[in-house]
Amino acid sequence: MAEVVIVRDAEEGGEVAAGLLARVVAADPEAVLGLATGSTPLTTWAALAARGLDLSRVRGFALDEYVGLPPGSPQSYRATVQRDIVEPLGLDPERVRVPGDDGPLEGAGERYEAAIRSAGGVDLQVLGIGTTGHIGFNEPGSSLASRTRVKTLTEQTRRDNARFFGSADEVPRHCLTQGLGTIRDARRLVLLAWGAGKAEAIAGAVEGAVTASCPGSAIQLHPEVTVVVDEQAAAGLRYADYYRHAWRHRHELG
Numbered sequence: 001m002a003e004v005v006i007v008r009d010a011e012e013g014g015e016v017a018a019g020l021l022a023r024v025v026a027a028d029p030e031a032v033l034g035l036a037t038g039s040t041p042l043t044t045w046a047a048l049a050a051r052g053l054d055l056s057r058v059r060g061f062a063l064d065e066y067v068g069l070p071p072g073s074p075q076s077y078r079a080t081v082q083r084d085i086v087e088p089l090g091l092d093p094e095r096v097r098v099p100g101d102d103g104p105l106e107g108a109g110e111r112y113e114a115a116i117r118s119a120g121g122v123d124l125q126v127l128g129i130g131t132t133g134h135i136g137f138n139e140p141g142s143s144l145a146s147r148t149r150v151k152t153l154t155e156q157t158r159r160d161n162a163r164f165f166g167s168a169d170e171v172p173r174h175c176l177t178q179g180l181g182t183i184r185d186a187r188r189l190v191l192l193a194w195g196a197g198k199a200e201a202i203a204g205a206v207e208g209a210v211t212a213s214c215p216g217s218a219i220q221l222h223p224e225v226t227v228v229v230d231e232q233a234a235a236g237l238r239y240a241d242y243y244r245h246a247w248r249h250r251h252e253l254g
């Protein structure tokens with residue numbers, strides 16, 4: 001079972017996640033991080049930046065990218081990663097990849113998989129979760145073994161992401177995303193969620209059946225997962241008291 005950490009709010013959760021990231025980078029200054037966009041990880045990036053570590057040799061692979069936005073669009077995940085992650089953390093932009101950033105759409109998934117492999121794989125993958133239960137942009141129905149590929153977004157996800165665009169109509173219909181198999185290959189996963197809107201997706205991902213109908217449930221197939229959630233996002237967890245108990249007593253085994 002995943003380690004589930006229930007925190008007061010996104011700030012405290014960001015500190016917990018930043019601690020995990022800092023440990024990975026301390027062990028290897030060239031660590032490979034899996035980078036998630038969206039609003040959820042912002043407190044993690046801020047908490048990590050506040051530690052003032054030298055992250056200039058870290059390598060990064062984004063989870064996903066829209067297909068069909070005009071080049072340089074501020075809503076692209078390339079631009080978002082640059083703004084929200086590369087600049088505040090002082091990463092080297094040359095060492096950070098986003099799916100599809102190296103040529104035509106055709107073959108982009110295979111090229112991205114090859115790039116991750118030649119970097120030695122992802123050491124720690126940060127994940128948010130969508131209200132449909134998606135991780136990356138793996139919408140319900142995605143194979144638990146899928147690799148980086150083009151997907152069609154659900155209308156729900158397009159509505160959810162409309163806040164970053166002028167309207168839902170401007171949100172692209174397609175994307176490139178690491179697959180659930182790609183994500184599961186990372187050595188460690190950290191899944192973050194804040195707010196009541198994520199409670200159902202978190203309950204499904206952490207305690208529901210492992211099923212393509214809730215792509216987040218793929219985390220249950222991974223041996224090294226930390227789920228960091230605030231009280232609202234934890235509201236649907238049946239074993240919340242046990243997770244709190246286990247976290248309180250975590251130091252007793254040395």
Ligand code: GLP
Pocket residue numbers: 036037038039040041063064127128129130131135136137157161
């Ligand atoms: C997007 C991203 C996901 C992200 C999810 C949740 O669709 N592709 O990687 O986890 O939305 O976003 P937010 O963190 O803004 O709620």
